[in-house]
Structures are given as structure tokens and as C-alpha cells.
Amino acid sequence: MxxxxxxxxxxxxxxxxxxxxxxxxxxxxxxxxxxxxxxxxxxxxxxxxxxxxxxxxxxxxxxxxxxxxxxxxxxxxIDRFPSFNAELEQAANTTTGLRTEGTLAVAYDNGDLAALDRLTDFRHSIGLKAERLDARECRRREPFLAPSTRGGVLATGDLSVDxxxxxxxxxxxxxxxxxxxxxxxxxxxxxxxxxxxxxxxxxxxxxxxxxxxxxxxxxxxxxxxxxxxPVKGQILRLRHPGNLPHILTHTVRAIVQGHDLYLVPRMDGELVVGATQEERDDRDVTAGAVHDLLRDATTAVPAVSELVFAEASAGLRPGTxxxxxxxxxxxxxxxxxxxxxxxxxxxxxxxxxxxxxxxxxxxxxxxxxxxxxxxxxxxxxx
Amino acid sequence: MxxxxxxxxxxxxxxxxxxxxxxxxxxxxxxxxxxxxxxxxxxxxxxxxxxxxxxxxxxxxxxxxxxxxxxxxxxxxIDRFPSFNAELEQAANTTTGLRTEGTLAVAYDNGDLAALDRLTDFRHSIGLKAERLDARECRRREPFLAPSTRGGVLATGDLSVDxxxxxxxxxxxxxxxxxxxxxxxxxxxxxxxxxxxxxxxxxxxxxxxxxxxxxxxxxxxxxxxxxxxPVKGQILRLRHPGNLPHILTHTVRAIVQGHDLYLVPRMDGELVVGATQEERDDRDVTAGAVHDLLRDATTAVPAVSELVFAEASAGLRPGTxxxxxxxxxxxxxxxxxxxxxxxxxxxxxxxxxxxxxxxxxxxxxxxxxxxxxxxxxxxxxx
CATH class of the missing domain: 3.50.50.60 (FAD/NAD(P)-binding domain)
Structure with a gap:
């Protein structure tokens, strides 16, 4: 034994x-x-x-x-996560970069807005907090969002971690x-x-x-x-150059030209952009995926183009x-x-x-x- | 001394x-x-x-x-290059990847075609070989060129090296x-x-x-x-995945949405895509440059999106x-x-x-x- x-x-x-x-x-x-x-x-x-x-x-x-x-x-x-994370940070004597600002889901057209309304109703029905914001409110909270943003929903209970x-x-x-x-x-x-x-x-x-x-x-x-x-996912890691203030505070989600997109900011200046979902089991980073993620990210938040391109990587999620x-x-x-x-x-x-x-x-x-x-x-x- | x-x-x-x-x-x-x-x-x-x-x-x-x-x-x-390169390959007992297929410059609209005609006239006037090709001929030589290719010029004297x-x-x-x-x-x-x-x-x-x-x-x-x-240049290195035949044989040049673009294929499956010209002296690879190069490259040769994204890098050319x-x-x-x-x-x-x-x-x-x-x-x- x-x-x-x-x-x-x-x-x-x-x-x-x-x-x-x-x-x-x-x-x-x-x-x-x-x-x-x-x-x-x-x-x-x-x-x-x-x-x-x-x-x-x-x-x-x-x-x-x-x-x-x-x-x-x-x-x-998610109920369990914060206390577990606190025990972990203490046990490891380090920080994991937990962020609590929540997720801002944004819409670019009436179809997106209607989908967000359904999501908001659903969140409310299960007792979660989700606040409907008009375009002005979205851009007040995230000034670098594209001017074409029509509105959004802020989910205050969402977290992120590095x-x-x-x-x-x-x-x-x-x-x-x-x-x-x-x-x-x-x-x-x-x-x-x-x-x-x-x-x-x-x-x-x-x-x-x-x-x-x-x-x-x-x-x-x-x-x-x-x-x-295996479900292949390709993801980008961008970084703020020294002279640029952080361009996002919340996790931002959007549907851009039919693609689900998320942008997750870190305290240390990293911005993660993701992700593809491909029913493949290779781990090649492809030119097409990098292009599409950057196109969608710059559509949602044009200032993304000013960030430093630090890494593109691919992993295999264990789907069932x-x-x-x-x-x-x-x-x-x-x-x-x-x-x-x-x-x-x-x-x-x-x-x-x-x-x-x-x-x-x-x-x-x-x-x-x-x-x-x-x-x-x-x-x-x- | x-x-x-x-x-x-x-x-x-x-x-x-x-x-x-x-x-x-x-x-x-x-x-x-x-x-x-x-x-x-x-x-x-x-x-x-x-x-x-x-x-x-x-x-x-x-x-x-x-x-x-x-x-x-x-x-x-360029007159001197091939003999120098041959001496070098012998002295170093290695190969440098010299390619002699030439450069195919392609046009997407009438303005591009007119500019290529002027270049062809100029090349002929100084005794260089340049052959005007119609769209069908361009795509016969490079089948993966976008269907929107209007025509081009093949410069047979151009070389490339790794x-x-x-x-x-x-x-x-x-x-x-x-x-x-x-x-x-x-x-x-x-x-x-x-x-x-x-x-x-x-x-x-x-x-x-x-x-x-x-x-x-x-x-x-x-x-x-x-x-x-210093003139900053950002450049991409793509690679063919194992199952894909090489998508280009010639160096391909194009003007895409006003940007000069080149795609340089290597014998070993690398495809170099370049390049930006920026009057800056930092060596940050930016999300915007990677996006623009991939956008232009996939416009000129759509199959580029299938290639593996191997590297993005930035260098400082010594301009005067x-x-x-x-x-x-x-x-x-x-x-x-x-x-x-x-x-x-x-x-x-x-x-x-x-x-x-x-x-x-x-x-x-x-x-x-x-x-x-x-x-x-x-x-x-x-």
C-alpha cells in the first residue's frame, strides 16, 4: 500500500x-x-x-x-468558491486574483437585447441579481465599449479568478x-x-x-x-502596455456576428479573450481562430487593438x-x-x-x- | 592590438x-x-x-x-546574392532555403491593376522580367488565391531566403x-x-x-x-498542419484595403506574413497588428485561416x-x-x-x- x-x-x-x-x-x-x-x-x-x-x-x-x-x-x-479560495490563499500564502466586479453582458442589436432580457428574467426567477442597463449606463461603467453598444445586463454575482x-x-x-x-x-x-x-x-x-x-x-x-x-478551445492573452490604463473592469460578454465572446480583465493588466469551441482533439493554434477572436474583441472594445499580443494557446476541455x-x-x-x-x-x-x-x-x-x-x-x- | x-x-x-x-x-x-x-x-x-x-x-x-x-x-x-549564398552554404555546410519561383503581385480592383501595369512597364524599362497574368493564370499558378483576384504580375527574377x-x-x-x-x-x-x-x-x-x-x-x-x-515591423509566422498541402509556391504580394501585404512560403512549410511599418521604437507585438495582418492575409488567400499560428514578432528596422x-x-x-x-x-x-x-x-x-x-x-x- x-x-x-x-x-x-x-x-x-x-x-x-x-x-x-x-x-x-x-x-x-x-x-x-x-x-x-x-x-x-x-x-x-x-x-x-x-x-x-x-x-x-x-x-x-x-x-x-x-x-x-x-x-x-x-x-x-459558486456559493462555495469564495470561502474555498480564501482557505486556499491562506494555505498557499499567495493570491489567486479573485475579482468580484461581475459580468457585463452587452448587446449590439434588438435580437441581442431580447436575448439579454430573457436571461435577466431567468436570473431573477432563480433569485440572482442582474441589472438591466441602457447604452449610456453600459458605457459609463465600461467607457471603452464600442459606441454601437445598445444596452446590457450587469450580473453582480459573477466572479473571476486568474x-x-x-x-x-x-x-x-x-x-x-x-x-x-x-x-x-x-x-x-x-x-x-x-x-x-x-x-x-x-x-x-x-x-x-x-x-x-x-x-x-x-x-x-x-x-x-x-x-x-475533447472540445478544443483557443484563447488569447493580451497585456496592457505601460502607458495605457486598464481598458476593462468587469468581465464583458457579447455575441459578435453570432460568436460568443468574453473578455476577462486581470488586476495585473492581463486581458483574456476567449474562446472557440471546436469538436477537435488537436491543440494547434490556428490563424483563423486568432483572427476571429481579435476581430470580435476589437468590434466589442475597439481599444483592444492597442494591447500587446502576449499569447495564443489551445486546450482540450473535457466535455461529456x-x-x-x-x-x-x-x-x-x-x-x-x-x-x-x-x-x-x-x-x-x-x-x-x-x-x-x-x-x-x-x-x-x-x-x-x-x-x-x-x-x-x-x-x-x- | x-x-x-x-x-x-x-x-x-x-x-x-x-x-x-x-x-x-x-x-x-x-x-x-x-x-x-x-x-x-x-x-x-x-x-x-x-x-x-x-x-x-x-x-x-x-x-x-x-x-x-x-x-x-x-x-x-541581387546579382551578387546567389553566388554569395552558394559560397555560404558550402562554407557553413548547410542550406539557407533560397527560393527562385519569383514574386506574384496580385490586384483586386482596377486601381491595383493599373498600379501593377506601371510597375511592369518600369521593370521592363530596366531590363527585368515581369509577366502580366490574367486572373485565370494567377489562380492556375496559385490555386488558393481568393476568387476576387483580378490579375497580377509575375516577377521571375525575385528570390527569397529563410x-x-x-x-x-x-x-x-x-x-x-x-x-x-x-x-x-x-x-x-x-x-x-x-x-x-x-x-x-x-x-x-x-x-x-x-x-x-x-x-x-x-x-x-x-x-x-x-x-x-528605428522603423518597427510586426510579422507573423504560420505553419502548415500535417494534413494540409502547401498553399503557396511563389512569394505573393498584394495591396489589401490600402495595406501592403506579402506572404513568403518556405520549403519547410512555414509561411511568413508581413509586415507593418511603424515609426516607433518599441518591440511590442500588438493585437491590432496581428489582427490586421491576418485579416489581409485571409482576404488575399482565404486558406491562410487553416494554418497554424506559430509566432508573432516585432523588430526594429534600421531606417535612415x-x-x-x-x-x-x-x-x-x-x-x-x-x-x-x-x-x-x-x-x-x-x-x-x-x-x-x-x-x-x-x-x-x-x-x-x-x-x-x-x-x-x-x-x-x-
Whole structure:
């Protein structure tokens, strides 16, 4: 027995689980091909969706009508996030760049305005705060918005966090809590044994939290592996040159020529622009995606063209066949799975760590997780 | 006396001079802050215009009407280039990616077509080959050109070279010929003495070939320093993904929405897209420039959007007040200057190395260089 818990996967999900499990006193080993090596944090070399994210924490704007279970889960997750983040910042003795100004969704035509009105009504119906603003009010709060802005809605409950600082803080906290990291790639899991290319590790519990790579691990139920799909996302990181004041305060969302666009400002002058959603599993940054994101961003906020182009990167979000995450035991005596977090990995990380730690300690996770067990993909063949 | 010749500046101009001088038997020291270190070849950290270039060798298309002296010089330079390049490839035992398919200039409207006709007439008048092609012929030769292409002109005499391979070959040849490299920055030159932050070097001849940084070296005549100006250029490097055949064979030039655009294909699948010309001296890559280059490139060749976005970089071309290079002695007993090559550094490097080596050996350079002495910037105050 090498540990109480082995976690396969060192992104935000796996690292959050490892930290929280170690904090309860369990001996934890984290297995990841990057191994937490800062060099491997380069999104050009690291296959890690956590690095290619904007860090938006907007449970409603990331859900679509009809995904009520997922919305419930996201609302539970955002309730939990600030306290979890505060504990994390204390444990890691660092900051994660949490921002609380909220999200300003803007409209450019009557169709956009009508869609925003429906979203506002929906937000109000579930008790969230969302304030309808006319064009003048939008530009008073964000003076660099394009003059063509017709109006918008300010969602004051939305948060954002610097996803890279957040992952670095989780690593730091995990290391301080005694988590041991092994730089290797999980290839097979059977019950409480995890194999890598060179090692065989055993523990009381194995947790698979390997994102889209979960589908490549032998021994997991076929229906779970098949339910996971990679969804490519390309994203830009811009920076303010020294002489320019920050051009945005809120996260700004818009639909530009039919494309969903978001712009997420950071305290340190970074502006993240995202993102594409492509049903592909390569990680090439394409000229077309960079062009389209810059075109849409400069349409929404023309001063974006003055910013420094710092990085374009592509990652693979772990989508599932019903767009919901997967959390629970994979069959009797099988490993625990915490994967398929799709576009909500950062948001759901705190809640996922709580839920998995509860299961490891023989307790029930929060009921919002109930619809998201691995068993839901099993075909009824009776 | 530390050497026969000290060359300040390790871009294509300084390195070509150092190589050719060493080949004549002179003892040569090359002084450069990057020091020929491959790590410093990263255009994000190295202040070297040679790395941020497309390698087009098109003497006519890079000249404008009215710059007859510069055109003469460029024509002399391109005559010399292939034999120089062949000697270089042999000396360095490598290839520089010389391409000889020529440049296809394309037009999108009647105004573009008329401008191309004038260029064709001009090329014919100076004995160059340029063939007028209708739209069908353009797209037969370059099938990925936009359907809106109206016609074009094929300049068969134009060449291109991989600027990074070319600089690497020059370095290799220089090292093999015995050139010693000192990693340091020239700060002051007086006659035959060169000072750096930490050293004082003397030689029979000092050659200053420091590009735009030449203006920052103390001891050079004020009028020469003032004549040099940095002209920022931003450029993109795209790559073909594995499954895509190369989308261009010729260098393609176009005017898109008033912007001059060029696309230079390499044998290894790289496609260079350039470039901006900005009267600025920062090296920030901006979101606006990346957007505009991608917009124009996809307008001219829509399939560009399928390519992988590999790099965006910015460099400072060493412009001068009359756009011509500077070559010759800076006053009696002063250093030799070979700087201010603006957009023609690669093209002029072979001819510059010949001319400076001639001067070092007490001979006259080719007469095409006569209009480009440092003395031309001296005010007549009699």
C-alpha cells in the first residue's frame, strides 16, 4: 500500500482533491505527466486545460436553458468558491486574483437585447441579481465599449479568478499539506491499483481526475470513457502596455456576428479573450481562430487593438455526452472518477474537492452532485 | 592590438562582413550583446531585425519610384546574392532555403491593376522580367488565391531566403573562418578603439554594423547617428498542419484595403506574413497588428485561416533619413560604418560584405555604393 489515496491528474480538479484529502489527514500521491514542474506549465507543451482558461465563474452565463441540473450544481459551486479560495490563499500564502466586479453582458442589436432580457428574467426567477442597463449606463461603467453598444445586463454575482495563479496556489497548498507528486502518466486502473508506464501503485482509493485524458485510461468502464470528448478551445492573452490604463473592469460578454465572446480583465493588466469551441482533439493554434477572436474583441472594445499580443494557446476541455461532469465510483470497488468538467473546471473545482473528500471519508457529497454519477451512462439493457 | 578588424553588430550585416574579412586572412573579432548564442536568437528576447524578416529579395518591389540610386544598389546586390549564398552554404555546410519561383503581385480592383501595369512597364524599362497574368493564370499558378483576384504580375527574377537559416549559416561560416565572438554591447568608438560596458578593444579597423542601435554608440558623428531611425515591423509566422498541402509556391504580394501585404512560403512549410511599418521604437507585438495582418492575409488567400499560428514578432528596422544604407568611413581615421539597411538588410548583406572587405583591403567598393557614404548627411555650412 503506497498511500491512502492516489489521484491521477494534476489539473485544478485533481490538485484540489489531493489538497483537501491531505488536509483531512490522508496520505496522498498525485500522479501527473507534468508533475507540477513549472517548466511544464507552458501551455505550448503541457496538455492541461486548466492553463488554457479564462477563469470566469459565471454559473448562469455558462449554462444554457434546459440544463437545470448543471445550473443547480454550478450555483452550489459558486456559493462555495469564495470561502474555498480564501482557505486556499491562506494555505498557499499567495493570491489567486479573485475579482468580484461581475459580468457585463452587452448587446449590439434588438435580437441581442431580447436575448439579454430573457436571461435577466431567468436570473431573477432563480433569485440572482442582474441589472438591466441602457447604452449610456453600459458605457459609463465600461467607457471603452464600442459606441454601437445598445444596452446590457450587469450580473453582480459573477466572479473571476486568474486560472494560472489558482492552479499554482493549489499546487503550493497540496505540497504544504504533504501531497507527494509523481511525474508519470496513468495508463491503467483496476480497483485500487494504478499503473503508469513504469510503476504500479496501490492505495485504499484511486481517484481518476485526468480531464479529457481520462478516456485513454484502461480499466475504466467503457461507457464512461466513451462519454468523454475533447472540445478544443483557443484563447488569447493580451497585456496592457505601460502607458495605457486598464481598458476593462468587469468581465464583458457579447455575441459578435453570432460568436460568443468574453473578455476577462486581470488586476495585473492581463486581458483574456476567449474562446472557440471546436469538436477537435488537436491543440494547434490556428490563424483563423486568432483572427476571429481579435476581430470580435476589437468590434466589442475597439481599444483592444492597442494591447500587446502576449499569447495564443489551445486546450482540450473535457466535455461529456450530456455536458455534465462525472463524479462517483465507477462500479463496485472501482476507482472514483472526477472528470468531464467541460467549461466549468475552475468553478466546480472547490465543490468537486469537497464531494470527493466526502466520499473518501464515507460520507455523502452535496445532493447537487446526484445527477452526475458515472452510472448514468450505463445503457438499460434489461 | 586585439585584432585586425573589430565588427560591432552580429546581425546579417555584421556577421557577413566578419566572415568575408576573416576569409581574406584578417583576424576578426565580432562584438554583439547576443554573442551568437542560439538562446538569444529568440526574437522575443533578441533585439535583432535579422530575425524579424521575411527574407524577400525583390529589388524592384522593395524600391519606390524616385529612389533610383537605391534601386541600382539593390539590383547590384541581387546579382551578387546567389553566388554569395552558394559560397555560404558550402562554407557553413548547410542550406539557407533560397527560393527562385519569383514574386506574384496580385490586384483586386482596377486601381491595383493599373498600379501593377506601371510597375511592369518600369521593370521592363530596366531590363527585368515581369509577366502580366490574367486572373485565370494567377489562380492556375496559385490555386488558393481568393476568387476576387483580378490579375497580377509575375516577377521571375525575385528570390527569397529563410532569414533565420541564413543568419545561422553566416554565424557558422564566420566561426569556421576563425572569427572570435565577444558577447558584449558596443558603447563607444573612437578611431580604432571600441569600448563596451566592460572592455576596451583596439584593432587596425573598427566596423560599426549595429543596425538601429548604431545611433546609440558614442563617438560616431552626430549627423550619422541622427540620420538613423528605428522603423518597427510586426510579422507573423504560420505553419502548415500535417494534413494540409502547401498553399503557396511563389512569394505573393498584394495591396489589401490600402495595406501592403506579402506572404513568403518556405520549403519547410512555414509561411511568413508581413509586415507593418511603424515609426516607433518599441518591440511590442500588438493585437491590432496581428489582427490586421491576418485579416489581409485571409482576404488575399482565404486558406491562410487553416494554418497554424506559430509566432508573432516585432523588430526594429534600421531606417535612415533618405531610406538608403550608410557605408564608408565616418570622417578621417574614424570607424567604418555599415548600417541603415532598413528593409533590405538580407538582400544587401552580400554586397555590403564585399564593399566593406574591399575598403578594409584598401580597394574601392562597387560604384553602386558611392551615393551611400556617411558624409552625405553632413550639412554644408560654408
Amino acid at each position: 503506497d498511500a491512502d489515496v492516489i489521484v491521477a491528474g494534476g489539473g485544478v480538479i485533481g490538485t484540489a482533491i489531493a489538497w483537501r484529502a491531505a488536509r483531512t489527514g490522508l496520505k496522498v500521491i498525485l500522479v501527473d505527466p507534468g508533475g507540477g514542474d513549472p517548466v511544464n506549465d507552458d501551455p505550448r507543451t503541457s496538455d492541461r486545460a486548466s492553463l488554457v482558461a479564462a477563469g470566469m465563474l459565471g454559473p448562469v452565463s455558462e449554462s444554457v436553458f434546459g440544463e437545470q441540473d448543471l445550473l443547480n450544481l454550478n450555483l452550489h459551486a 486560472n494560472r495563479r489558482y492552479l499554482a496556489a493549489l499546487r503550493q497548498a497540496a505540497a504544504r499539506a504533504g501531497v507527494a507528486t509523481i511525474k508519470d502518466k496513468a495508463t491503467e486502473v483496476t480497483g485500487t491499483t494504478l499503473r503508469t508506464a513504469t510503476k504500479k501503485l496501490t492505495a485504499r482509493h484511486v481517484v481518476v481526475a485526468a480531464g479529457h485524458a481520462t478516456r485513454a485510461i484502461d480499466g475504466l468502464p467503457d461507457e464512461v470513457r466513451k462519454a468523454i470528448r 455526452s450530456d455536458n455534465g461532469p462525472i463524479l462517483g465510483l465507477a462500479g463496485d470497488g472501482g476507482p472514483l472518477i472526477a472528470a468531464g468538467h467541460y467549461r466549468n473546471g475552475i468553478l466546480l473545482s472547490a465543490g468537486t474537492a469537497d464531494a470527493v473528500t466526502a466520499l473518501l471519508c464515507g460520507q455523502d457529497p452535496h445532493p447537487a452532485w446526484l445527477p452526475f454519477t458515472p452510472g448514468r451512462f450505463r445503457k438499460i439493457t434489461a | 586585439d585584432a585586425d578588424v573589430i565588427v560591432a553588430g552580429g546581425g546579417v550585416i555584421g556577421t557577413a562582413i566578419a566572415w568575408r574579412a576573416a576569409r581574406t586572412g584578417l583576424k576578426v573579432i565580432l562584438v554583439d550583446p547576443g554573442g551568437g548564442d542560439p538562446v538569444n536568437d529568440d526574437p522575443r528576447t533578441s533585439d535583432r531585425a535579422s530575425l524579424v524578416a521575411a527574407g524577400m529579395l525583390g529589388p524592384v518591389s522593395e524600391s519606390v519610384f524616385g529612389e533610383q540610386d537605391l534601386l541600382n544598389l539593390n539590383l547590384h546586390a 532569414n533565420r537559416r541564413y543568419l545561422a549559416a553566416l554565424r557558422q561560416a564566420a566561426a569556421r573562418a576563425g572569427v572570435a565572438t565577444i558577447k558584449d554591447k558596443a558603447t563607444e568608438v573612437t578611431g580604432t578603439t571600441l569600448r563596451t560596458a566592460t572592455k576596451k578593444l583596439t584593432a587596425r579597423h573598427v566596423v560599426v554594423a549595429a543596425g538601429h542601435a548604431t545611433r546609440a554608440i558614442d563617438g560616431l558623428p552626430d549627423e550619422v547617428r541622427k540620420a538613423i531611425r 533619413s533618405d531610406n538608403g544604407p550608410i557605408l564608408g568611413l565616418a570622417g578621417d581615421g574614424g570607424p567604418l560604418i555599415a548600417a541603415g539597411h532598413y528593409r533590405n538588410g538580407i538582400l544587401l548583406s552580400a554586397g555590403t560584405a564585399d564593399a566593406v572587405t574591399a575598403l578594409l583591403c584598401g580597394q574601392d567598393p562597387h560604384p553602386a555604393w558611392l551615393p551611400f557614404t556617411p558624409g552625405r548627411f553632413r550639412k554644408i555650412t560654408a
